Amino acid sequence: ALPAIATMARAQGGPDPLITEVQDWARYLGDGVDASPYGMPIRFESDVIRRNVSWLTADTISSINFTPIHQLDGTITPAGCAFERHHSGAIELAKPDYRLMINGLVERELIFTYEDLERFPRSQGVYFCECAANSGMxxxxxxxxxxxFTHGMIHNMEYVGVPLKTLLAEAGVKLEGKWIFVEGADASSNGRSIPIEKAVDDVMVAFKANGEALRKEHGYPARLVVPGWEGNLWVKWLRRIEVTAGPVESREETSKYTDTLANGISRKWTWVMDAKSVVTAPSPQVGIKHGPGPMVITGLAWSGRGAITRVDVSTDGGKNWSAARLAQPGAPMAMTRFYLDHVWNGEEMLLQSRAVDDTGYVQPTKTALREIRGENSIYHNNAIQTWWIKKDGSAENVEVS
Amino acid sequence: ALPAIATMARAQGGPDPLITEVQDWARYLGDGVDASPYGMPIRFESDVIRRNVSWLTADTISSINFTPIHQLDGTITPAGCAFERHHSGAIELAKPDYRLMINGLVERELIFTYEDLERFPRSQGVYFCECAANSGMxxxxxxxxxxxFTHGMIHNMEYVGVPLKTLLAEAGVKLEGKWIFVEGADASSNGRSIPIEKAVDDVMVAFKANGEALRKEHGYPARLVVPGWEGNLWVKWLRRIEVTAGPVESREETSKYTDTLANGISRKWTWVMDAKSVVTAPSPQVGIKHGPGPMVITGLAWSGRGAITRVDVSTDGGKNWSAARLAQPGAPMAMTRFYLDHVWNGEEMLLQSRAVDDTGYVQPTKTALREIRGENSIYHNNAIQTWWIKKDGSAENVEVS
Amino acid sequence: QTQVPQTDAEPAAVQSFGLGRPALPEEVAAWDKDVSPDGTGLPEGFGDVATGEERYLEHCAACHGDFAEGLDNWPALSGGEGTLDRADPEKTVGSYWPYLSTVWDYVHHSMPFGNAQILTADETYAITAYLLYSNALVEDDFVLSKDNFTEIEMPNAAGFVEDDRADVEYPIFTAEPCMENCKESVEITMNASVLDVTPGDDSAAPDAATEDGTAVAPVN
Amino acid sequence: QTQVPQTDAEPAAVQSFGLGRPALPEEVAAWDKDVSPDGTGLPEGFGDVATGEERYLEHCAACHGDFAEGLDNWPALSGGEGTLDRADPEKTVGSYWPYLSTVWDYVHHSMPFGNAQILTADETYAITAYLLYSNALVEDDFVLSKDNFTEIEMPNAAGFVEDDRADVEYPIFTAEPCMENCKESVEITMNASVLDVTPGDDSAAPDAATEDGTAVAPVN
Ligand code: HEC
Ligand code: HEC
Ligand SMILES: [Ca+2]
Ligand SMILES: [Ca+2]
Ligand SMILES: [Ca+2]
Ligand SMILES: [Ca+2]
Ligand SMILES: [Ca+2]
Ligand SMILES: [Ca+2]
Ligand SMILES: [Co+2]
Ligand SMILES: [Co+2]
Structure with a gap:
């Protein structure tokens, strides 16, 4: 009789020709080192792309697309597929044409060139940038x-730039200066007001993301980075910082980015992004294809108020929870990757994740959030997400009791 | 009389039309969110690319190119311009065609598909990968x-994969198994021997870098990550791991990657990359264009033996040193960005940087290294680099007494 | 053994680097055009409803509809009164915006979409007057000017409160979470497949979502 | 307040996941072809110098030269004896390689460059024999086989020591570094511009470097 090991393999149709036959790539030469001076992903990964939802907006210019978080792992978002949100399109602004003005309640109103920015002391940090409308649908x-689509209005990149407090000190903020108003060089300008306390805390004028120059669609050559606060404040193609006595109450902080409660009253100045998490895979776009047995349940967690300290995962719709493994200790205002190493028995699952940050804040359920805010808030939906994993391994976005 | 402020500006030719005239990008629309599902750098950054040195190798296939570290900042290397080294070209290997074999001194000789790998518990870490020949010229x-060109055979990426110890445990390493031999699926195979202690410590079989699938030229779909050890061990397109009693003494660990001393005796098994640093800018490719005044001197430091704790910078060729600012605390076997905020008086500088790691190891001078090793070692040149900054701001690679 | 490591992530505070150059008054004037609720930033000028309607029909109606009622997916700028406390509130200049300054500022800087910053101050006053008119907030003979601007009170001016999550939510959401047997039973109460609005090979037509009356919140 | 955070970066050790499938003997045989210094991995077979020369001229000489002396930038496989302790050592199979097994293994797996894994075991024995001959290590009637393989002693077999940086270098390089007035004077002793080999707009021809005799170490 054949040894057990051989029987098992024969059952699969005998030796695998991918192993027993010399493949072309093991005989001939591949690409040389001059083939791609700046490379792109291999063609097999052409589905790992930003996608937009055509019915969301009237056109694709003032619109949004979504990071393919379901196919990524780790915490860094590659710039090439990091979500985009513009209000009048991604503009092309060359460094020699770049000007940054600081005006208003300052001792010295100033104009900086791009080269000037590179001469100031720099800081560096990995931060998530989440659109306040993420999960808004x-x-x-x-x-x-x-x-x-539910959670992809977010990216996490390593930023380098000049602390805004350094630039403001250069201009000399007057005592009456309590806010700043920031705007971009594009037609929308996307003006926003930010309290001076935040402005001189950790805000930076960034010119690099993930090591290289900002991409065009992320605000080349310089954008604002506002750690932990909603993405709309991270003004791209930043051209002006005005120090003001009060908020300007621009369109982006009145008509939009205000959160209407059930009673019709709206919250304004809801800047910080509360703790949130999502199981990125398995999820509707990436079902389980391998059948029962060992598998990895993974996702992302983040908090605008500090570091993630813990993520719990439930496979039964929130009846029971287990602490997931954090791939690295949580870092302030940056994404944390979590893993639950699971053995799937092939039965249905209702997958959830629940983030906890270092303030002790626990990501709420949809019910808990709606009890306070109703269903019309559009923004700041940080509720627990449920994926229904079916017996065939396919997954669907559901809500549970 | 005009106020001083206006006089100053008039001296520059009056109001800047880039500010006073509405520019096209502030009037018309830019690109929509469907313009680049996977984006590339803006065209103005087309010089931020990998470059090769044609006379280094007989052809561009078994060759190397260099990361444009002089133009990057932060610590993450974008995959698109992270250096490449292949021995028979970058091969195209689809996930369905991927097989990983574990054989040799194990209880169970096994074959994994790519999908199998994704079912094991994963780990994540940012690590530098430096070719042992970096600075070899x-x-x-x-x-x-x-x-x-002097220091660009290096990258620093966030890797995700399966700890090698998990895969080895799955196969069951026999007591006699003291080494592993790893090889790739390309024609060169680039086989290397690694002691079992390192293999079960922090080595991983990685499938993601900087969030996304490995690029083709970095070993898609899976490569070895050997934190802190020379890049040649980070076998790409990994296809086989054999547990052995001794080292195979393959071509890559005898003819190459051995370091010949002045007396003709060669060191072998020089795996770890010692602490090293370099001022990335200013440097010969990026001189000072703005004249005297405030400026940023910046660079990278790393150690294969732990975390960078300190980087000193000298502007006078090593007579006097100041501690640079570390952008973030050093992390083990990962790159650290350093900054020296400097006021340049317009005189010549002899710029150097000197890394210190948490073992207390201090990056040596070229003289100190040559005293021990001579000039024929090719590999592991981690000596202090000097850039001669001239009065016109241009820079040159020099050596000093 | 070695010196104390210098690992401050933050650059040291420095008084002044002497970088940049003074901004000229003309330059500040060119870019500092934002308008605040108290009228700060408003230039001299005025415009009446009739002129505003003319300019509006010329520059705006193609997207926002003749009476600012919106068109297709382009935003409505009028209507929606009394809907803020219902499902799917209609938020327009009339029903939602707390300050008139925001209208002036946004229209002057960012509209018309695709051809921004072409309106003069007078034209902006006139169009703003027309938007007030289309929202039945002024009569048809109204003239808006720098002088009477701050007299206009918007209907939803009192409709906003400052972020109160720290008081209202954080105490509730900072309780020790349940880990075991947290509920008796779990039922699925809603499925995305019912709506079927996700783009992709198996997607229904986008209209399916709005036709069946289900909320499809716009992203903003 | 909340439970102790679970932040172990490492997955828990698990006995077995039952993933993967047993490798078949034919599969292991197809990939496990590496050869070690003690002869482990060598298949049955043999080859003589004359046959080796034939095969070599057919498959190898175009790059490595008729007598394995190298061609242009392609590696030399013979020569270089006695150069290891000089400037620019010539490292070849004969002058540098400690083990014959490495030649057999590398040629069999990785050569000819661009058409790898075409040589039979006998052909590899023959070419290896020819490379020994071209390095004057065997006579022209030599026949290499599995049986006499490990009898061949390579000239530089004793030329290697294990990494001794920990003993030789780390004590020296772990001294407290000088911070002030560390040397009297500093002079520039060497300039890259003299060599002028950097690619770029202002580059001299690559040959400049080697013509003037300056070391241009190959990258490997
Ligand atoms: C080509 C289409 C187009 C034209 C023409 C146009 N708009 Fe708009 N308008 C838009 C779009 C698109 C938005 C939303 C932009 C965004 O959200 O970034 C918008 C937004 C607005 C808003 C804010 C709506 C809200 O609820 O926040 C106002 C007010 C407005 N437009 C007024 C005008 C006026 C006045 C004109 C003419 C002077 C005009 N628009 C011309 C497309 C247009
Ligand atoms: C088309 C050119 C080409 C052909 C044909 C070729 N080689 Fe090579 N050979 C190379 C290159 C290039 C390298 C270096 C590869 C590397 O470093 O990754 C090399 C390396 C070698 C080495 C290692 C040299 C060292 O010092 O490490 C040996 C041995 C070798 N070849 C033998 C052979 C033999 C035997 C044949 C024929 C069966 C052959 N080569 C055919 C190009 C060629
Ligand atoms: Ca203003
Ligand atoms: Ca009502
Ligand atoms: Ca669908
Ligand atoms: Ca073997
Ligand atoms: Ca000698
Ligand atoms: Ca040159
Ligand atoms: Co908000
Ligand atoms: Co080495």
Missing amino acids: EWAGAQLNGSQ | EWAGAQLNGSQ
Whole structure:
């Protein structure tokens, strides 16, 4: 009789020709080192791309696309597929044409060139940038089928730039200066008001992301980085910082980015992004294809108020929870990757994740959030997400009791 | 009389039309969110690319190119311009065609598919990968004019994969198994021997770098990550791991990657990369263009033996040193960015940087290293680099007494 | 053994680097055009409803509709009164915006979409007057000017409170979470597949979502 | 307040996941072809110098030269005896390689460059024999086989020591570094511009470097 090991393998059709036959790539030469001076992903990964939802906006110019978080791992978002949100399109602004003005309640109104910026002391940090509308389509119920669409208005990059406090000190903020108003060089300008306390805390004028120059669509050559606060404040193609006595109450902080409660009253100045997490895979776009047995449940967690200290995962819709493994200790205002090493028995699962940050804040359920805010808030939906994993391994966005 | 402020500005030719006239990008629309599902750097950054040195190798296939570290900042290397070293070209290997074999001194010789790998518990870490030949052309004297060429055989990426110890446990290492031999699927195979202690410590079989799938040229779909050890061990397109009793003494660990001393005796098994640093800018490819005044001197430091705790910078060729600012506390086997905020008086400088790691190891001078090793070692040149900054701001690779 | 490591992540505070150059008054004037609720930033000028309607029809109606009622997916600028406390509130200049200054500022800087910054101050006053008119907030003979600007009270001016999550939510959401047997039973109450609005190979037409009356919140 | 955070970066040790499948003997045989210094991995077979020369001229000489002396920038495989302790050592199979097994293994797996894994075991024995001959290590009637393989002693077999940086260098390089007035004077002793080999707009021809005799170490 054949040894057990051989029987098992024969059952699979005998030796694998991918192993027993010399493949072309093991005989001939591949690409040389001059083939791609700046490389792109291999063609097999052409589905790992930003996607937009055509019915969300009137056109694709003032619109948004979504990071393919369901296919990524680790915490860094590659710039090439980091989500974009513009209000009048991604503009092309060359460094020699770049000017940054500081005006208003300062001792010296100043103009900087791009080269000037590079002469100031720099700081560096990995921060998440989340659109306040991330998960906004889910307020009234499960709507979009995929973590890319429900949670993909976010990226996490390593930024380098000049602390805003350094630039403000250069201009000399007057005592009456309590706010700043920041705007971009694009037609929308996307003006926003930020309290001076935050402005001189950790805000930076960044010119690099993930090591290299900002991409065009992320504000080349310089954007604001406002750690932990909503993405709309991270003004791209930054051209002006005005020190003011009060908030300007611009369109982006009145008509938009205000959160209407059930009673019709709206919260304004909701800047900070509360603790949130999502299981990125398995999820509707990436079902389980391998059947029962060992598997990895993974996702991302982040908090605008500090570092993630813990993420719990439930496979039964929130009846029971287990602490997931954090791939690295949480860092302030940066994404944390979590893993739950699971053995799937092939039965249905209702997958959830729940983030906890170092303030002790625990990510709420959809019910808990709606009890306070109703269903019309659009923004700041940081509720627990549920994926229904079916017996065939496919997954769907659902809500549970 | 005009106020002083206006006089100053008039001296520059009056109001800047880039400010006073509405520019096209402030009037019309830019690109929509469907313009680049996977984006590339803006065209103005087309010089931030990998470059090769044609005379180094007989052809561009078994060759190397260099990361443009002189133009990057922060610590993450974008995959698109992270250096490449192949021995028979970058091969195209699809996930369905991928097989990983574990054989030799194990209880169970196993074959894994790519999907199998994704089912094991994962780990994540940012690690530098430095070719042992980085700075190798500088052993006998200052040769290449640019930090990209002298120090660019390095990258620093966030890797995700399966700990090798998990895969080895799955196969069951026998007591006699003291080494592993790892090889790739390309024609060169680049087989290397690694002691079992390192293999079960922090080595991983990685499938993601900087969040996304490995690029083709970095070993898609899976490569070895050997934190702190020379890049040649980070086998790409990994296809086989054999547990052995002794080292195979393959071509890459005898003919190459051995370090010949002045007396003709060669060191072998020089795996770890000692602490090293370099001022990335200013440097020969990026001179000072702005004249005297405030400026940023910046660079990178790393150690294969732990975390960088300190980097000193000298502007006078090593007579006097100041501690640079570390952008973030050093992390083990990862790159650290340092800054020296400097006021340049317009005189010549002899710029150097000197890394210290948490073992207390201090990066040596070229003289100190040559005293021990001579000039024929090719590999592991971690000596202090000097850039001569001239009065016109241009820079040159020099050696000093 | 070695010196105390210098690992401060933050650059040292420095008084002044002497970088940049003074901004000229003309330059500040060119870019500092934002308008605040108290009228700060408003230039001299005025405009009446009739002129505003003319300019509006010329520059705006193609997207926002003749009466600012919106068109297709382009934003409505009028209507929606009394809907803020209902499902799917209609938020417009009339029903939602707390300050008139925001209208002036945004229209003057950012509209018309695709051809921004072409409106003069007078034209902006006139169009703003027309938007007030289309929201039934002024009569048809109204003239808006720098002088009477801050007299206009917007209907939803009192409709906003400052972020109160720290008081209202954080105490509740900072309780020790349950880990075991947290609820008796779990039922699925809603499925994305019912709506079927996700783009992709298996997507229904986008209209399916709005036709069946289900909320599809716009992203902003 | 909340439970002790679980922040172990490392996955828990698990006995077995039951993933993967057993490797078949044919599969292991197809990939496990490496050869070690003690002869482990060598297949049956043999080859003589004359046959080796034939095969070598057919498959190898175009790059490595008829007598393995190297061609242009392609590696030399013979020569270089006695150069290891001089400037620019010539490292070849004969002058440098400690083990014959490495030649057999590398040629069999990785050569000819661009058409790898085409040589039979006998052909590899023959070419290896020819490379020994071209390095004057065997006579022209030599036949290499699995049986006499480990009898061949390579000239530089004793030329290697294990990494001794920990003993030789770390004590020296772990001294407290000088911070002030560390040397009297500093002079520039060497300039890259003299060599002028850097690629770029202002580059001299690559040959400049080697023509003037300056070391241009190959990268490997
Ligand atoms: C080509 C289409 C187009 C034209 C023409 C146009 N708009 Fe708009 N308008 C838009 C879009 C798109 C938005 C939303 C922009 C965004 O959210 O970034 C918008 C937003 C607005 C808003 C803010 C709506 C809200 O609820 O926040 C106002 C007010 C407005 N437009 C007024 C005008 C006026 C006045 C004109 C003419 C002077 C005009 N628009 C011309 C497309 C247009
Ligand atoms: C098309 C050119 C080409 C052909 C044909 C070729 N080689 Fe090579 N050979 C190379 C290159 C290039 C390298 C270096 C590869 C590397 O470093 O990754 C090399 C390396 C070698 C080495 C290692 C040299 C060292 O010092 O480490 C040996 C031995 C070798 N070849 C033998 C052979 C033999 C035997 C044949 C024929 C069966 C052959 N080569 C055919 C190009 C060639
Ligand atoms: Ca202003
Ligand atoms: Ca009502
Ligand atoms: Ca669908
Ligand atoms: Ca073997
Ligand atoms: Ca000698
Ligand atoms: Ca040159
Ligand atoms: Co908000
Ligand atoms: Co080495």
